[in-house]
Amino acid sequence: xxxxxxxxxxxxxxxxxxxxxxxxxxxxxxxxxxxxxxxxxxxxxxxxxxxxxxxxxxxxxxxxxxxxxxxxxxxxxxxxxxxxxxxxxxxxxxxxxxxxxxxxxxxxxxxxxxxxxxxxxxxxxxxxxxxxxxxxxxxxxxxxxxxxxxxxxxxxxxxxxxxxxxxxxxxxxxxxxxxxxxxxxxxxxxxxxxxxxxxxxxxxxxxxxxxxxxxxxxxxxxxxxxxxxxxxxxxxxxxxxxxxxxxxxxxxxxxxxxxxxxxxxxxxxxxxxxxxxxxxxxxxxxxxxxxxxxxxxxxxxxxxxxxxxxxxxxxxxxxxxxxxxxxxxxxxxxxx
Amino acid sequence: xxxxxxxxxxxxxxxxxxxxxxxxxxxxxxxxxxxxxxxxxxxxxxxxxxxxxxxxxxxxxxxxxxxxxxxxxxxxxxxxxxxxxxxxxxxxxxxxxxxxxxxxxxxxxxxxxxxxxxxxxxxxxxxxxxxxxxxxxxxxxxxxxxxxxxxxxxxxxxxxxxxxxxxxxxxxxxxxxxxxxxxxxxxxxxxxxxxxxxxxxxxxxxxxxxxxxxxxxxxxxxxxxxxxxxxxxxxxxxxxxxxxxxxxxxxxxxxxxxxxxxxxxxxxxxxxxxxxxxxxxxxxxxxxxxxxxxxxxxxxxxxxxxxxxxxxxxxxxxxxxxxxxxxxxxxxxxxx
Numbered sequence: 001x002x003x004x005x006x007x008x009x010x011x012x013x014x015x016x017x018x019x020x021x022x023x024x025x026x027x028x029x030x031x032x033x034x035x036x037x038x039x040x041x042x043x044x045x046x047x048x049x050x051x052x053x054x055x056x057x058x059x060x061x062x063x064x065x066x067x068x069x070x071x072x073x074x075x076x077x078x079x080x081x082x083x084x085x086x087x088x089x090x091x092x093x094x095x096x097x098x099x100x101x102x103x104x105x106x107x108x109x110x111x112x113x114x115x116x117x118x119x120x121x122x123x124x125x126x127x128x129x130x131x132x133x134x135x136x137x138x139x140x141x142x143x144x145x146x147x148x149x150x151x152x153x154x155x156x157x158x159x160x161x162x163x164x165x166x167x168x169x170x171x172x173x174x175x176x177x178x179x180x181x182x183x184x185x186x187x188x189x190x191x192x193x194x195x196x197x198x199x200x201x202x203x204x205x206x207x208x209x210x211x212x213x214x215x216x217x218x219x220x221x222x223x224x225x226x227x228x229x230x231x232x233x234x235x236x237x238x239x240x241x242x243x244x245x246x247x248x249x250x251x252x253x254x255x256x257x258x259x260x261x262x263x264x265x266x267x268x269x270x271x272x273x274x275x276x277x278x279x280x281x282x283x284x285x286x287x288x289x290x291x292x293x294x295x296x297x298x299x300x301x302x303x304x305x306x307x308x309x310x311x312x313x314x315x316x317x318x319x320x321x322x323x324x325x326x327x328x329x330x331x332x333x334x335x336x
Numbered sequence: 337x338x339x340x341x342x343x344x345x346x347x348x349x350x351x352x353x354x355x356x357x358x359x360x361x362x363x364x365x366x367x368x369x370x371x372x373x374x375x376x377x378x379x380x381x382x383x384x385x386x387x388x389x390x391x392x393x394x395x396x397x398x399x400x401x402x403x404x405x406x407x408x409x410x411x412x413x414x415x416x417x418x419x420x421x422x423x424x425x426x427x428x429x430x431x432x433x434x435x436x437x438x439x440x441x442x443x444x445x446x447x448x449x450x451x452x453x454x455x456x457x458x459x460x461x462x463x464x465x466x467x468x469x470x471x472x473x474x475x476x477x478x479x480x481x482x483x484x485x486x487x488x489x490x491x492x493x494x495x496x497x498x499x500x501x502x503x504x505x506x507x508x509x510x511x512x513x514x515x516x517x518x519x520x521x522x523x524x525x526x527x528x529x530x531x532x533x534x535x536x537x538x539x540x541x542x543x544x545x546x547x548x549x550x551x552x553x554x555x556x557x558x559x560x561x562x563x564x565x566x567x568x569x570x571x572x573x574x575x576x577x578x579x580x581x582x583x584x585x586x587x588x589x590x591x592x593x594x595x596x597x598x599x600x601x602x603x604x605x606x607x608x609x610x611x612x613x614x615x616x617x618x619x620x621x622x623x624x625x626x627x628x629x630x631x632x633x634x635x636x637x638x639x640x641x642x643x644x645x646x647x648x649x650x651x652x653x654x655x656x657x658x659x660x661x662x663x664x665x666x667x668x669x670x671x672x
Contacts, residue, residue: 056427224598243601255595262560263588265579266610267389274602 303327641661
């Protein structure tokens with residue numbers, strides 16, 4: 001283990017989606033571990049749409065990453081040195097370890113202890129990480145899908161959407177994918193339990209009417225914007241809208257305009273509710289165990305789209321926003 | 337009792353808020369009662385913002401009133417002839433009896449049997465009618481106000497708002513009124529349990545920040561539009577928005593644009609939910625009993641703004657949209 005750490009820092013603050021030029025690959029010396037700290041060697045970095053929000057100078061879940069600081073990111077890593085009694089060398093952890101090879105952190109940074117017997121180490125960052133946990137909890141807590149209902153999922157082939165579709169299918173629903181190209185749509189049907197798909201590049205209101213003749217009961221919204229506008233206007237009375245992401249909106253400064261929803265919410269008695277996985281830490285292990293069991297029994301599939309090398313991370317994030325990933329986007333580091 | 341009925345019919349279809357010229361006062365002969373029907377003499381007609389939606393040619397709770405048909409309205413009336421075994425001459429009822437002196441209807445039109453011992457007959461159309469029932473159920477079912485939370489109510493001095501404010505106060509909340517003039521604001525504080533008011537004709541974002549320094553936990557929204565935009569941006573994490581009305585929006589054709597809410601809902605984990613009282617018929621009697629008890633014990637005040645004579649109804653509706661009423665707007669008919 002070298003005392004020199006390679007890391008990707010935020011070089012300038014982007015408006016909207018961060019581009020590779022907003023980041024810089026650097027090296028930094030590692031300080032000696034303090035009491036209570038861990039040294040973690042990252043194995044898989046998680047590339048997530050939410051990372052835009054970590055660098056934008058907007059009111060968000062958390063304060064923005066400072067210029068010059070290591071890019072905030074979830075990762076799966078292995079403890080290589082420990083000054084915390086609860087964690088031993090060789091333990092696998094999932095947490096806020098950043099876009100870097102090595103991470104010095106306290107226990108606050110840890111989201112979950114990873115059990116390598118439960119699934120592959122990479123799965124800890126996707127199926128059993130925020131993507132799977134989000135799909136399961138948001139669908140069941142807010143969507144409350146009932147047998148025979150119609151569930152629509154946007155970004156349907158994405159890391160959350162592909163799992164949400166399968167979980168809605170397992171709940172006995174008719175599940176409709178919204179995607180941006182037909183290849184993804186076909187993959188949704190072949191691999192992710194969807195009954196049908198619509199390509200949002202077609203006239204969406206018309207296509208939705210044809211594909212959801214009985215309306216929509218649950219909308220698992222990962223995108224917001226025009227796509228959400230169309231789905232909301234197809235919703236049945238007492239429908240539920242899970243606001244899980246807004247990836248279709250390139251920037252919230254200034255706030256984009258759209259058709260008002262007050263009347264849709266009122267006359268259709270809709271419930272729209274936001275979901276952020278970090279509110280639900282205490283349930284991670286229980287839901288992860290459920291997801292792992294479904295995967296082990298062949299009922300749940302989680303595709304991964306893995307690239308090699310720390311330097312690939314910034315472009316990988318751009319690719320996720322462009323929808324070029326096929327499955328959960330991860331960066332595998334040399335140590336993995 | 338005359339066999340000739342005076343009634344107000346819809347003469348032409350308005351876009352937006354109906355005006356007096358959209359209505360016509362006419363007389364019509366009454367047909368003989370059929371089996372299962374009742375003849376009801378109206379005592380109080382209810383004048384409600386929702387009536388705009390009954391005449392607009394828009395997708396709504398119910399099909400629009402036909403041209404030439406009696407204007408749809410709730411009313412309190414007395415049975416004067418009955419061919420239905422469950423209802424006797426002299427019974428007081430609250431239901432869809434229309435803007436007319438006499439109403440022939442079946443039991444489907446009845447919302448509630450009125451107990452004249454429980455409160456005044458006029459209260460059956462307001463405090464114990466859709467206004468009070470809406471205030472109570474929407475606040476408690478969706479708003480779930482907790483002691484010490486901040487509740488904001490728009491159209492705060494209106495027939496629903498004045499009761500919602502008092503009920504939120506009784507729930508131990510800090511309650512803030514949004515009104516369109518300072519006289520109403522002062523009445524909100526003096527009479528309706530509000531702790532403070534803001535006048536929406538001032539710069540609302542600034543005023544709200546000053547009056548709700550700890551943010552907003554529950555927004556009881558009767559108006560939608562720009563006012564809702566400002567309140568939603570002051571909401572605390574896990575805040576609840578009760579979508580109960582959209583009176584500030586003059587027309588939904590074409591759908592007006594506004595700042596998108598997806599990101600507010602997501603990052604603040606808001607829940608926005610529509611409430612329509614007619615979904616909750618089975619609970620009317622239980623909640624009305626609770627409201628009547630609060631009123632009888634002096635804890636709940638319901639002001640009424642009563643005009644005399646059927647012909648006043650169309651202008652009264654315009655006045656309600658203009659916020660010129662002081663309390664629940666009712667039309668008292670000669671028989672009352």
